[in-house]
Amino acid sequence: MGDIALLANVSKPTVSRVLNNSPLVNEETRERVLRVAREHGYAINRNAQKLRQARNDTVAVVLDFGSHRAGRIADPFIFELLAGVSEALSVRNQDLLLSPPSLTDVQSHLDLISSRVADGFIFLGQGVREPMLRDLARAGAAFVVWGGVDPKEPYCSVGSDNRLGGQLAGELFVKRQAKRWLYVGNIAHSEIRMRYDGLCEVAATHGDVHVAHLDVEQMAYASTYQSMVAWLQKNPPPDAVFAFSDTAAIAIVAAFREFGLEAPTDYALCGYNNIPPAADFTPALTTIEQETHLAGAILVEKLMQILEGGKPKSSLLPTRLIVRQT
């Protein structure tokens, strides 16, 4: 920067002002400086800049690869979110640091902030980290979460209305006159648990309905299939199944087929996410669709509010049932 200043016959602070679009500089000076900078392919050293400034203009995004890898990744769902966040951060000139898998406890997250790497976090999927997130909030870290929205939590989250999703599935099952329902999903994840809660709520209003629950450890295709097969070997088949994802629903269809059972004849089946192949699967999957294209922008917006001292409220995005064959 010193060189540019010399070549343009100005001082360093002036160059800095030009590069930061300060309104305080003479139009003529500005153009001269810009020209010289361009000619010499000058690019500002962002580390020096960040060292001097209060903010880092960097957001760490936490993906739960742990839950989604392990075999093969489940629905591409979470990555649409990532694309949205990436876009929204870019618009605001914020860098996106993808959080390393080694970041697990509260302290390592806090360290990332105190070492001035990132200003705050966006968690995509709270996974099984709720206690950690509570502690992180208590420690005063800036972050927002995509996942299950619980107004009682001390942090800001954005998510689709999972409880409503569960209710919609429940109402569908009632309409199909199913009595032995099965919920498949790892309810340690709060968004998954809230769907279960919604389902149970509807069940509770119908005395003759019983809801069972099958836990799947990993959110991948193969493990869901295996758990489902194992379950069917030990239990009488349910007449309605609500799966935590469409990929899981596909695995469930395969598992039931092993026992000569087909949807919708032998059981009703509802998936989640409305992934593209769901409509063309045989049988075409009934599923719940989440409204996600705005999620990235909303998450970024709320985090920026927090970084500016605000206290944005959590918010819910709509959810709707898409009835197909199953």
Next chain:
Amino acid sequence: MGDIALLANVSKPTVSRVLNNSPLVNEETRERVLRVAREHGYAINRNAQKLRQARNDTVAVVLDFGSHRAGRIADPFIFELLAGVSEALSVRNQDLLLSPPSLTDVQSHLDLISSRVADGFIFLGQGVREPMLRDLARAGAAFVVWGGVDPKEPYCSVGSDNRLGGQLAGELFVKRQAKRWLYVGNIAHSEIRMRYDGLCEVAATHGDVHVAHLDVEQMAYASTYQSMVAWLQKNPPPDAVFAFSDTAAIAIVAAFREFGLEAPTDYALCGYNNIPPAADFTPALTTIEQETHLAGAILVEKLMQILEGGKPKSSLLPTRLIVRQT
């Protein structure tokens, strides 16, 4: 850091040495410094550190959201790669910066390096950027690419053997005695084009085989479906179809069904990637599997070699045909 130095009765450089695991410090001093640092929740300011050092220990990863978003993301494939890269970088204490969508031309990439944000790039999927990548290589930027491997390119790439994948599909079609082949995919992407080349090679050795090509603009489900329907309205149906992805293959099944055609009776069909639902789709999809779990580590390894002045060679990962119903 000054504070810690004072409290531990040493100088700043000594604190620095301790924190960087320098072997030059007395064991006793080291422990005292570490204790004080821990007690005060001290974390090094990484911006100051990066400002002072030659390397940034940051790698920018470029995802082609442009190709994969647009509707809904195609196969989750590219994100398994991302998980692998994230893991491998973390092991080497390298930060992962997710490249903003605004980074498109050579200059903006070079700027990211000259502004000392990242040391180099990992491109996941070369997309339609080959000319840009060539220029970037010419400009001396450090980067590696996942995608189609062409030894003639002036940069280091890692990818599965796409040409072999095409040949495998071709041999399958020969065995099924198909004569009118159709390749579906955007051959502006080199990895997609190489599969086409492999297919055509096999076709060329069989005089009576004709290969047609259907271009799809966006790699998403819906656009593939629409293109396929439009094509079938204007052309006699092929008796063998090779799709650039399994998701595309599923779209193709749906499109053919509109015309009363089913695989494998009316046509042979081969997908790509072996995504989890492929085996349970009706009909079960024949597909090509790529060996990807090592890809992330290999990409990172090669980039590190480049950053240390080396010139690693491009390399191919194995590919195999998985024959199912179609």
Next chain:
DNA sequence: TTGTAAGCGTTATCAC
């Protein structure tokens, strides 16, 4: 084995 001094490239402060 440890300390002193200088400098990395920016921006904030304050003077002009």
Next chain:
DNA sequence: GTGATAACGCTTACAA
């Protein structure tokens, strides 16, 4: 409007 100066927090070179 613009410039001089200091300061951000660290590491390197060199001295002790």
